[in-house]
Amino acid sequence: MLEQNLSERIKQFKKIDAHSHIGYFGSWCDVGITPEELIDQMDEYNVEKSVICTYPIQDSLDAVDKYPDRFVGAAWLNPMDPNCLDILKDAVKNHNFKAVKLHPLEQAYCPNDECVFPIAELAQELEIPLMIHTGHPPFSLPWSVGQLADIYPDLPMVMIHMGHGNGMFIQSAIDMAKKYPNLYLETSGMPMHTKIKEAYRDIGSDRIMWGLDAPFHHPAVEMLKPIVSGLTDEELEDVFYNNVKKLLKL
Ligand SMILES: [Zn+2]
Numbered sequence: 001m002l003e004q005n006l007s008e009r010i011k012q013f014k015k016i017d018a019h020s021h022i023g024y025f026g027s028w029c030d031v032g033i034t035p036e037e038l039i040d041q042m043d044e045y046n047v048e049k050s051v052i053c054t055y056p057i058q059d060s061l062d063a064v065d066k067y068p069d070r071f072v073g074a075a076w077l078n079p080m081d082p083n084c085l086d087i088l089k090d091a092v093k094n095h096n097f098k099a100v101k102l103h104p105l106e107q108a109y110c111p112n113d114e115c116v117f118p119i120a121e122l123a124q125e126l127e128i129p130l131m132i133h134t135g136h137p138p139f140s141l142p143w144s145v146g147q148l149a150d151i152y153p154d155l156p157m158v159m160i161h162m163g164h165g166n167g168m169f170i171q172s173a174i175d176m177a178k179k180y181p182n183l184y185l186e187t188s189g190m191p192m193h194t195k196i197k198e199a200y201r202d203i204g205s206d207r208i209m210w211g212l213d214a215p216f217h218h219p220a221v222e223m224l225k226p227i228v229s230g231l232t233d234e235e236l237e238d239v240f241y242n243n244v245k246k247l248l249k250l
């Protein structure tokens with residue numbers, strides 16, 4: 001499968017990145033990328049658009065306004081912020097944002113907490129999906145996202161990182177997506193290539209999408225996982241491009 005020059009193979013597929021960031025992240029990780037650096041990287045690796053989120057939201061509003069053909073906004077909301085619903089309305093109406101981003105680990109709540117319900121209800125009204133960080137106890141476990149999916153069966157939710165680095169959480173993300181048809185999976189930071197093919201075949205061909213999570217990961221590494229997972233080229237086009245385009249109506 002990898003007989004072809006690897007860098008050619010990686011660049012061959014047109015992509016939309018379902019989950020990335022701009023800006024500098026200090027603390028434990030010490031990584032960062034400017035909007036222009038991300039666009040250069042997208043050009044190099046055949047990424048047409050990236051769905052970006054920042055907290056606070058201003059940097060992503062500015063970047064989407066400046067590069068509307070390359071960036072799609074996901075509004076990163078903190079449910080504890082009394083203005084979060086107004087922030088979402090503004091982002092969608094005035095900046096064409098296409099999703100809500102929730103990071104329960106970063107902001108210390110569970111995805112099925114009542115504080116999320118008003119955001120879920122507004123997202124449903126605006127007809128945009130939730131994109132929820134998953135993979136870390138106690139605040140971002142796939143089972144809690146499953147409970148939110150049970151409460152709002154008509155609201156699509158993407159489990160960002162599909163359980164992330166822990167095999168048990170990866171499996172639970174897949175199990176929850178099997179149980180709840182409104183759950184979708186995103187691949188960034190998830191190390192098991194086999195689970196990409198398994199999710200595509202067992203859960204649904206339109207319910208798994210590729211993401212980079214810039215600046216945390218290198219595009220070549222993240223792109224290689226679907227490629228070596230055993231999916232056909234046609235199936236890879238769904239994972240790399242078609243599925244996020246359809247879900248976010250891009
Ligand atoms: Zn991220």
